[in-house]
Structure formats: C-alpha cells, structure tokens
Amino acid sequence: MAGRRFVVSCTHCKRIIVVVARIGDAELDHLHVHLLTCCPREVIGFSPGVEATLRHFRVEPTDPDEPPPEAA
C-alpha cells in the first residue's frame, strides 16, 4: 500500500533532507540535526519545538498528480 509521502527540504540550502509518510519525533530530530550543521546561527538559542523547526523547511507532497505504481 503506497501512501502519500512528503518531501522535506531545507529552505536554507535547498537540499531535500528526508522523504517521509509523516513527520514524527525521529524526523524532527533529524531535521534539527540538519539545521545544526547547515545553519547553526539560525538555531542557537531555541529549543527544537515542532513549529520552530519546521519553519526552516519546506514540506511538499511527492508527485501529487502521479498515480501510485502498480504492484509488480
């Protein structure tokens, strides 16, 4: 069963960081670690809340118009 997934890319370096079905604690942690290496000046002083972290990322669904592949 293929579900909708989301591409999460960094607004600072424009790189795609993760592609996930949902953003949970593990994903947020991964994103925060990226911020610390990508732009540490941006994250100094804030504790990694969901909104504060996601503010630095763009979240878009993957290929919304593309039907899921048929099972082989």
Ligand SMILES: [Zn+2]
């Ligand atoms: Zn980045």
